[in-house]
Amino acid sequence: xxxxxxxxxxxxxxxxxxxxxxxxxxxxxxxxxxxxxxxxxxxxxxxxxxxxxxxxxxxxxxxxxxxxxxxxxxxxxxxxxxxxxxxxxxxxxxxxxxxxxxxxxxxxxxxxxxxxxxxxxxxxxxxxxxxxxxxxxxxxxxxxxxxxxxxxxxxxxxxxxxxxxxxxxxxxxxxxxxxxxxxxxxxxxxxxxxxxxxxxxxxxxxxxxxxxxxxxxxxxxxxxxxxxxxxxxxxxxxxxxxxxxxxxxxxxxxxxxxxxxxxxxxxxxxxxxxxxxxxxxxxxxxxxxxxxxxxxxxxxxxxxxxxxxxxxxxxxxxxxxxxxxxxxxxxxxxxxxxxxxxxxxxx
Numbered sequence: 001x002x003x004x005x006x007x008x009x010x011x012x013x014x015x016x017x018x019x020x021x022x023x024x025x026x027x028x029x030x031x032x033x034x035x036x037x038x039x040x041x042x043x044x045x046x047x048x049x050x051x052x053x054x055x056x057x058x059x060x061x062x063x064x065x066x067x068x069x070x071x072x073x074x075x076x077x078x079x080x081x082x083x084x085x086x087x088x089x090x091x092x093x094x095x096x097x098x099x100x101x102x103x104x105x106x107x108x109x110x111x112x113x114x115x116x117x118x119x120x121x122x123x124x125x126x127x128x129x130x131x132x133x134x135x136x137x138x139x140x141x142x143x144x145x146x147x148x149x150x151x152x153x154x155x156x157x158x159x160x161x162x163x164x165x166x167x168x169x170x171x172x173x174x175x176x177x178x179x180x181x182x183x184x185x186x187x188x189x190x191x192x193x194x195x196x197x198x199x200x201x202x203x204x205x206x207x208x209x210x211x212x213x214x215x216x217x218x219x220x221x222x223x224x225x226x227x228x229x230x231x232x233x234x235x236x237x238x239x240x241x242x243x244x245x246x247x248x249x250x251x252x253x254x255x256x257x258x259x260x261x262x263x264x265x266x267x268x269x270x271x272x273x274x275x276x277x278x279x280x281x282x283x284x285x286x287x288x289x290x291x292x293x294x295x296x297x298x299x300x301x302x303x304x305x306x307x308x309x310x311x312x313x314x315x316x317x318x319x320x321x322x323x324x325x326x327x328x329x330x331x332x333x334x335x336x337x338x339x340x341x342x343x344x345x346x347x
Contacts, residue, residue: 013026013027020278021276021277021278022278023054023088023089023091023279024088024089024279025088025089030088037089038051038083038086038087038088038089039051039083042080042083044061044072044076044079044080045070045072045076046060046061046062046067046069046070046072046073046076047059047060047061047073047076047077047080048061048098049080049083049084051084051087051089051090053089053275054089054090054091054092054275055090055091055092055093055094055271055272055275056080056083056084056087056090056092056093056094056176057093057094057096058077058080058081058084058093058094058095058096059095059096059097059098060073060096060097060098060102060103061098063097063098063099063100064099065104065107066099066100066101066103066104066185067097067098067099067101067102067103067104067190068103068104068105068106068107069103069105069106069107069164069189069190069193070107071137071139073164073167074163074164074165074166074167074168075167076167077167077168077170077171077193078166078167078170081093081170081171081174081178082170084174084176085174085175085176088279090176091176091177091274091275091276091277091279091282092176092177092178092179092271092274092275092282093171093174093176093177093178093179094178094179094181094267094271095171095178095179095180095181095193095194095197096180096181096183096267097183097184099184100184100185101183101184101185101186101187101190101206102180102181102182102183102184102185102186102190102194102206103185103186103187103189103190103193103194104185104187104188104190105187105188105189105190105191105212106188106189108188108212108216108330136156136159136160136163137160137163141156142156142157142160145157146313146314146322148319148322148323152314154307154310154311154314157310157313158306158307158310161220161306161309161310162302162303162306164192164220165192165220165221165302165306168192168193168196168221169196169221169302170196171193171196171197171198172196172197172198172290173290175283175286176279176282176283176286177198177199177274177282177286178196178197178198178199179197179198179199179200179201179267179270179271179274180193180194180197180199180200180201181201181263181264181267182194182200182201182202182203182206182208182245182254183202183203183206183260183263184203184206184207185206185207185208186206186207186208187207187208187209187210187211187242188209188210188211188212188217189220191208191209191210191219191224192219192220192221192223194208195221195223195224195227196221196223198286199255199270200248200253200254200255201254201255201256201257201258201263201266201267201270202244202245202248202249202254202256202257202258202263203245203257203258203259203260203263204244204245204246204257204258204259204260205244205245205260206244206245206248207242207243207244208242208243208244208245208248208253209236209240209241209242209243210224210236210237210240211240211242211334211337211338211343212240213237213238213239213240214239214240214337214338214341215312215317215318215320215321215337216312216313216317216318216321216322217309217312217313218305218308218309218311218312219237219305219309220302220305220306220309221301221302221305221306222298222301222302222303222304222305222306223298223301223302224236224237225301226293226296226298226301227252227253228251228252228253229252232251239341240338240341241341241343242343245257245258256270321333321337324336
């Protein structure tokens with residue numbers, strides 16, 4: 001008696017050429033409810049979510065503010081990633097920024113300039129902030145905790161910043177591959193986001209760095225040494241200097257770099273190649289490779305770095321920077337911070 005009938009069935013895709021390239025909607029158990037399609041587009045306070053074919057496109061959408069990070073951003077990222085992870089059509093996630101750059105970091109002016117009047121941010125609240133009044137996510141609570149004239153509680157600070165890190169880390173812990181497309185600038189907190197992505201592709205002229213290490217900041221997610229090694233991480237973070245896309249490629253931070261006018265073409269070609277892979281293969285490979293990365297102590301690095309980030313904002317120097325921001329404006333304080341390094345005109 002032949003066993004040929006056990007080799008394949010139509011639902012396994014073996015009855016047609018390259019049936020293994022089908023997405024999850026083509027086979028059981030997902031095909032059993034094929035009429036239930038997840039949404040193709042979603043709008044969040046700080047980003048947009050669009051599915052085209054097998055690609056979920058998460059795009060920061062605060063171009064007038066350099067896509068600066070607000071209290072909504074980590075939660076928006078986590079929610080969008082969860083949608084992509086659960087959508088059986090999606091094979092790969094592409095993260096990018098609308099406007100002149102990827103992400104200019106945290107909206108620090110909101111904190112640095114407003115501690116004298118914490119209630120000034122009430123009008124800025126978004127839908128995500130309903131129900132967080134009086135918690136560590138309340139801007140008034142954080143502004144009060146950052147008042148140099150008051151008592152700083154480091155764990156109130158940690159409870160807020162660690163949740164930001166968790167939101168960003170959803171990119172690393174997503175089931176599916178995440179590719180970051182960097183153009184223009186990826187600065188400070190923007191690098192906290194990008195370094196959580198599985199792959200980075202840059203424009204040759206992008207600026208990548210963490211200038212706040214010069215005063216009032218430590219990279220809270222602690223990923224630099226894990227991504228580019230001890231020596232190159234220290235080269236960047238002992239000075240706050242930035243690198244361009246070509247250097248990022250040379251250092252292994254990026255997998256490809258391209259002229260700005262060809263960046264979209266290069267990225268689209270790469271994510272299309274990933275999208276041709278079966279979802280379960282991508283998941284297994286990512287889990288296997290992440291096990292090596294995570295065994296290096298990524299979680300411990302993040303915890304320590306998040307604590308030190310809070311400490312850096314409450315040193316004598318940190319308070320001086322914050323007070324200068326409140327009295328002369330955040331941009332002027334940043335200019336004075338960066339002038340000795342010769343890069344203040346670059347933003």
